[in-house]
Amino acid sequence: MVRLDNGLTDLSLSVSQVEIALRDYACSPQFGLEKLRLALLSMQKNTNLNTSNNAYHDRFSSFLDAVDGLLASGSPYSEYYHTAFFSAADALFQVAIGSQFGSDRTLQLDHLLSLERSCWVAILSLSSDKTRSPMYVDYEARLVEVSVSTDPISVDVYLEALSSSGRVSFQLDAIKGAFLEGRFLLASVQSLSWLQARFPLLQWQQAFGNNEEESLKELCKLNFLPLFQNVSLKKDYRNRLLGLSEDRLKTLFYQMFGSLFPSDLFNVEQRRCFSRQLSPKLLSSFFVLLWI
Numbered sequence: 043m044v045r046l047d048n049g050l051t052d053l054s055l056s057v058s059q060v061e062i063a064l065r066d067y068a069c070s071p072q073f074g075l076e077k078l079r080l081a082l083l084s085m086q087k088n089t090n091l092n093t094s095n096n097a098y099h100d101r102f103s104s105f106l107d108a109v110d111g112l113l114a115s116g117s118p119y120s121e122y123y124h125t126a127f128f129s130a131a132d133a134l135f136q137v138a139i140g141s142q143f144g145s146d147r148t149l150q151l152d153h154l155l156s157l158e159r160s161c162w163v164a165i166l167s168l169s170s171d172k173t174r175s176p177m178y179v180d181y182e183a184r185l186v187e188v189s190v191s192t193d194p195i196s197v198d199v200y201l202e203a204l205s206s207s208g209r210v211s212f213q214l215d216a217i218k219g220a221f222l223e224g225r226f227l228l229a230s231v232q233s234l235s236w237l238q239a240r241f242p243l244l245q246w247q248q249a250f251g252n253n254e255e256e257s258l259k260e261l262c263k264l265n266f267l268p269l270f271q272n273v274s275l276k277k278d279y280r281n282r283l284l285g286l287s288e289d290r291l292k293t294l295f296y297q298m299f300g301s302l303f304p305s306d307l308f309n310v311e312q313r314r315c316f317s318r319q320l321s322p323k324l325l326s327s328f329f330v331l332l333w334i
Contacts, residue, residue, distance in 0.1 A: 053138060056085035060131050067124060069240065070206055071232070072117035078127070079109045089138045095148060097155045098137050101162060105130055107169030116176030116208075116231035122164060129161035176231050178208065183226040183237070183244035185212075200226060203241070207232050 059081035067074030086102055105127075112123065133154035140147040157166070183204075185197070197212055204210040208230030216223045226244065230237070238246050 053085065053088065053135060056081060056088060057135055059084065060135075064124065064127055064131065067127075068119065071119040072113070072206060075109055075113050075117050079106065079113070082106055082109065085134075085138075095137065095141060095152075095155075097152070098134070098141075101130070101155050101165075102134060104162070104165050104169045105134070108165045111168050114175070116178070118177075118231040119233070119236050123168065126161040126164035129159070130165055133159075133161070178229045178231055179234075180249040181228045181230060181234065181237060181246060182249040183228060183241065183246050185222065185224050185226065185244060197222065197224070200241070200244070204228055207237070207240075 060078065063074050063078035063081050065074070066077055082102070082105060086106075108123070108127075112118065112120075136154055137148070137151045140151045156162070185200070201210060201212060204226060208228050210226055210228045212224055212226050214222065214224040227249065228237075232240075234246060234248060237244075
């Protein structure tokens with residue numbers, strides 16, 4: 043434990059480390075939270091021997107639990123918690139330093155550890171939630187006319203920067219001379235406003251997919267549940283089942299007939315599989331054969 047010549051613990055390094063970590067939290071949340079956790083553990087080690095205030099240690103533990111909670115939830119940036127962390131860190135530092143000047147000074151600083159203060163309300167609400175899990179949102183960020191050779195921010199640089207915010211990939215849409223156009227696809231716990239502020243040159247929007255997995259799940263339910271629950275189907279229910287099955291068959295199995303032959307073979311007429319609209323009657327016969 044580092045001490046000054048007058049016997050007091052020097053916490054200037056811990057103060058600096060926590061401030062840097064909180065600053066990094068705003069631009070790189072996971073990296074900042076990991077640094078903050080290490081800085082708090084180092085500070086806790088330096089102050090354990092000379093701070094006997096039980097409320098101080100309780101608040102310190104709650105602070106660490108709150109940081110761990112955000113890390114467990116994928117390290118989302120929150121201005122609300124960011125402000126609370128600054129206030130809580132300042133309170134802990136003041137109490138840790140003040141406690142070295144006697145019990146009277148410690149009593150004067152007790153109000154900084156009051157549970158009624160907004161910073162501790164926020165931290166305790168976060169530290170008490172043990173069931174947090176990452177809530178990923180799909181985003182799409184469009185890259186428009188980025189020079190292949192001259193632009194200092196390349197696709198690789200963006201990929202590296204975005205990878206710290208979630209799972210990212212790049213889809214190239216076009217190459218126009220010396221410029222690239224494409225989209226970054228990002229699954230992240232960060233908010234849209236944070237991403238727009240962090241990467242202002244990209245055109246951000248939340249991506250809404252076609253919910254393919256849910257559609258397939260619904261199709262399976264409609265196919266199999268009637269077999270075990272009801273022998274007869276209502277007409278609208280049957281038509282819905284057949285429509286979903288038809289769409290799924292087209293999606294999974296449709297292809298151009300000509301694609302089965304080499305491209306240099308010109309005497310094959312282009313024919314399409316499943317090119318004509320399948321009637322409910324035909325599909326009904328098809329599924330009867332499958333079920334049998």
